Amino acid sequence: xxxxxxxxxxxxxxxxxxxxxxxxxxxxxxxxxxxxxxxxxxxxxxxxxxxxxxxxxxxxxxxxxxxxxxxxxxxxxxxxxxxxxxxxxxxxxxxxxxxxxxxxxxxxxxxxxxxxxxxxxxxxxxxxxxxxxxxxxxxxxxxxxxxxxxxxxxxxxxxxxxxxxxxxxxxxxxxxxxxxxxxxxxxxxxxxxxxxxxxxxxxxxxxxxxxxxxxxxxxxxxxxxxxxxxxxxxxxxxxxxxxxxxxxxxxxxxxxxxxxxxxxxxxxxxxxxxxxxxxxxxxxxxxxxxxxxxxxxxxxxxxxxxxxxxxxxxxxxxxxxxxxxxxxxxxxxxxxxxxxxxxxxxxxxxxxxxxxxxxxxxxxxxxxxxxxxxxxxxxxxxxxxxxxxxxxxxxxxxxxxxxxxxxx
Amino acid sequence: xxxxxxxxxxxxxxxxxxxxxxxxxxxxxxxxxxxxxxxxxxxxxxxxxxxxxxxxxxxxxxxxxxxxxxxxxxxxxxxxxxxxxxxxxxxxxxxxxxxxxxxxxxxxxxxxxx
Amino acid sequence: xxxxxxxxxxxxxxxxxxxxxxxxxxxxxxxxxxxxxxxxxxxxxxxxxxxxxxxxxxxxxxxxxxxxxxxxxxxxxxxxxxxxxxxxxxxxxxxxxxxxxxxxxxxxxxxxxxxxxxxxxxxx
Numbered sequence: 314x315x316x317x318x319x320x321x322x323x324x325x326x327x328x329x330x331x332x333x334x335x336x337x338x339x340x341x342x343x344x345x346x347x348x349x350x351x352x353x354x355x356x357x358x359x360x361x362x363x364x365x366x367x368x369x370x371x372x373x374x375x376x377x378x379x380x381x382x383x384x385x386x387x388x389x390x391x392x393x394x395x396x397x398x399x400x401x402x403x404x405x406x407x408x409x410x411x412x413x414x415x416x417x418x419x420x421x422x423x424x425x426x427x428x429x430x431x432x433x434x435x436x437x438x439x440x441x442x443x444x445x446x447x448x449x450x451x452x453x454x455x456x457x458x459x460x461x462x463x464x465x466x467x468x469x470x471x472x473x474x475x476x477x478x479x480x481x482x483x484x485x486x487x488x489x490x491x492x493x494x495x496x497x498x499x500x501x502x503x504x505x506x507x508x509x510x511x512x513x514x515x516x517x518x519x520x521x522x523x524x525x526x527x528x529x530x531x532x533x534x535x536x537x538x539x540x541x542x543x544x545x546x547x548x549x550x551x552x553x554x555x556x557x558x559x560x561x562x563x564x565x566x567x568x569x570x571x572x573x574x575x576x577x578x579x580x581x582x583x584x585x586x587x588x589x590x591x592x593x594x595x596x597x598x599x600x601x602x603x604x605x606x607x608x609x610x611x612x613x614x615x616x617x618x619x620x621x622x623x624x625x626x627x628x629x630x631x632x633x634x635x636x637x638x639x640x641x642x643x644x645x646x647x648x649x650x651x652x653x654x655x656x657x658x659x660x661x662x663x664x665x666x667x668x669x670x671x672x673x674x675x676x677x678x679x680x681x682x683x684x685x686x687x688x689x690x691x692x693x694x695x696x697x698x699x700x701x702x703x704x705x706x707x708x709x710x711x712x713x714x715x716x717x718x719x720x721x
Numbered sequence: 722x723x724x725x726x727x728x729x730x731x732x733x734x735x736x737x738x739x740x741x742x743x744x745x746x747x748x749x750x751x752x753x754x755x756x757x758x759x760x761x762x763x764x765x766x767x768x769x770x771x772x773x774x775x776x777x778x779x780x781x782x783x784x785x786x787x788x789x790x791x792x793x794x795x796x797x798x799x800x801x802x803x804x805x806x807x808x809x810x811x812x813x814x815x816x817x818x819x820x821x822x823x824x825x826x827x828x829x830x831x832x833x834x835x
Numbered sequence: 836x837x838x839x840x841x842x843x844x845x846x847x848x849x850x851x852x853x854x855x856x857x858x859x860x861x862x863x864x865x866x867x868x869x870x871x872x873x874x875x876x877x878x879x880x881x882x883x884x885x886x887x888x889x890x891x892x893x894x895x896x897x898x899x900x901x902x903x904x905x906x907x908x909x910x911x912x913x914x915x916x917x918x919x920x921x922x923x924x925x926x927x928x929x930x931x932x933x934x935x936x937x938x939x940x941x942x943x944x945x946x947x948x949x950x951x952x953x954x955x956x957x958x959x
Contacts, residue, residue: 376805378738385736385749386805390778393736394785424887443834560870560958561863565899568892569871576874579883587888613771614738614749616822623835627825630835681805720860 320530324538326455331542332549333597334414335407335504335658337590338651340546341564341573342719343497344553346490349473349481352550354498356482358505359543361698363535365506365669368676368691369515370531374523376681379516381611383681384671396671397612399664404509404605406657408640411598412438413650417567418591422584428645434595435641442599442633447520447619454596461589463574463582465548470577471555478551496712496719499705500655503662505546506702509604511668516607517600520620528685549573565651602640606632655718662709665702673699738806739770739795739818747813751775751792768795768807770818793817853910858920861903865927868900869958872934876954879937879947889941897934904931930957 343351373379381400385393415438416430423430441450487494514535523531552573557564564570567590574586603619610617610629617629624630644650673695676687687695713719734750741747751774754766774792775782793816801810813819829835853861875892878884907924911917933953940946 378805382738386738390736390751390775391781394781421888421891424891443832556874560874561866562871562874563864563867566892566895568888568895571888572871572874572878572892575878575884575888579878580885583884583888614746616746616819623832624826624830627822627829630829631825 320533323534327538328542329455329458330596332545332593334594334654338654339500339504340549341553341570344550345557348554348558349478352481353484354501355546358502362506363539364694366514367535369511370518373515373518375685381608383675396667403661403664408601409643410654410657412640413644414594422587454592458593460585463585467574467577468548468552473555492716496716503658507661508668509601512604513600602633602636605636659709659713666706740806741809741813747818765797853912861906862923864903868896869930869954873954876947876951886942893938
């Protein structure tokens with residue numbers, strides 16, 4: 314019974330933590346421009362992250378090693394270093410976007426100046442990471458992030474044409490604006506599969522001391538948790554499709570996203586939306602910070618882990634502090650966090666194959682996995698998604714340039 | 722042991738995690754000093770960890786090495802067992818490994834609650 | 836999402852020739868802000884929002900429209916389209932004015948009702 318309770322809690326945390334600033338920006342923008350037509354692409358993105366998270370979690374649980382740990386062993390020093398550098402650059406951009414998102418959400422809630430909130434936000438993140446235990450961090454931000462469900466309520470209350478929504482799940486191409494459509498397809502899948510998620514998921518499994526008997530928990534978290542989390546992405550797109558698309562509103566700010574909950578649900582909708590965004594994005598920021606520290610420590614073989622006292626893993630600790638500071642430095646220059654979000658998602662798409670191929674290789678390697686190597690399903694899905702990832706990695710930058718970043 | 726197997730060991734443990742006798746991570750196998758490769762009894766003399774051990778690991782390795790200090794030499798006799806990680810017989814402290822952590826621990830230790 | 840403005844940092848919102856496509860884009864930006872401003876004003880009028888949110892977000896909308904207003908006012912389009920440009924520029928200025936009114940009095944329901952009427956007219 315306790316086991317089911319634990320699994321349920323894990324799933325709740327996974328749902329609340331599924332959405333980050335990239336998902337919010339791309340799902341709402343896609344809904345505003347194309348209505349419900351890109352819903353089927355979100356399904357692909359969710360499927361990809363489920364497949365690879367389950368693999369990462371299984372690798373960590375069975376071999377006791379996290380992803381970047383193994384990247385170097387499997388691909389060698391040179392390729393591993395390239396993966397590390399690319400991963401860290403993308404992590405930093407993502408982190409800057411998320412810190413900016415936190416400050417924007419706080420600003421919309423409090424009315425205080427943005428720059429002040431940037432400083433406060435980063436300090437708060439630092440204190441939370443320093444003081445709270447790993448499990449508590451994940452739980453707190455995951456559970457409160459569940460208030461993002463207000464967007465599901467909002468989407469329903471906006472009375473979309475449900476048969477139109479349903480047809481959005483059928484793959485298709487639009488009659489015009491094909492390049493912009495493709496750009497958003499790339500961005501949507503990219504936002505769902507950002508590298509820090511898998512790095513973090515595998516190291517997180519070790520932080521939480523999962524053992525081979527937790528293989529079921531891993532599957533449940535990844536499959537049920539992320540499927541339900543995917544519904545939040547749908548909700549964002551449907552809300553935008555129902556409210557912004559008919560009015561020709563092009564969302565360029567976080568406030569527009571919150572407005573989508575306020576219009577159907579009033580003040581309570583607004584507040585739940587802003588709190589939900591704040592906690593979901595904060596959770597994502599912390600995951601990204603850790604991801605950067607994990608990658609460094611694992612590549613160089615240092616002691617790592619939030620479960621260790623800071624003084625027992627000093628370089629790892631220094632790693633996450635430096636990540637946080639660098640992320641702050643990038644965003645305090647005054648760049649628009651929404652713009653940084655787009656850049657970070659598109660560039661992370663380019664780095665995706667480098668992130669995901671080691672996972673696929675290791676998950677099939679008996680020396681690490683023993684009997685728990687990928688089954689047929691995991692390999693078929695893993696390979697198919699990898700082809701998709703490769704395709705969008707090649708198309709990402711050309712599409713971004715061709716469409717002026719989705720402007721058309 | 723045959724020549725092929727010994728060279729295999731050398732290739733098999735490169736880039737693997739090093740763990741000391743207390744279970745602490747202490748770097749990776751960054752390079753191996755192998756003696757007698759052209760003879761019929763090549764053996765691993767020592768493991769090089771960190772610093773300019775990356776000199777021989779390609780272009781990026783040379784770049785990384787030029788930015789680092791000296792590597793730590795761990796004699797092969799210090800190796801206890803080889804699985805997916807390489808376990809050592811003594812602690813990192815005794816072998817001169819994890820100097821980086823020692824250095825930074827002093828600073829981190831100054832913060833409250835560390 | 837004016838990504839290209841970040842990258843190029845020139846020729847955006849400045850004076851010069853406007854292509855018909857650019858004219859269309861700027862007009863769409865104005866329309867978007869007007870429609871969104873109307874949603875916000877409606878919520879302020881019916882006390883369905885908070886003051887900090889209304890103040891901050893109306894300010895954001897003003898900043899969104901200002902470059903378009905400048906581009907429409909200072910640019911020129913060849914031929915008959917120039918009349919359209921002038922009309923779009925007038926509309927843009929009116930939208931900015933309405934949004935700035937809302938931004939200055941984010942809790943005033945009477946102001947919000949007036950701004951709502953103006954923006955609804957402008958975005959129809």
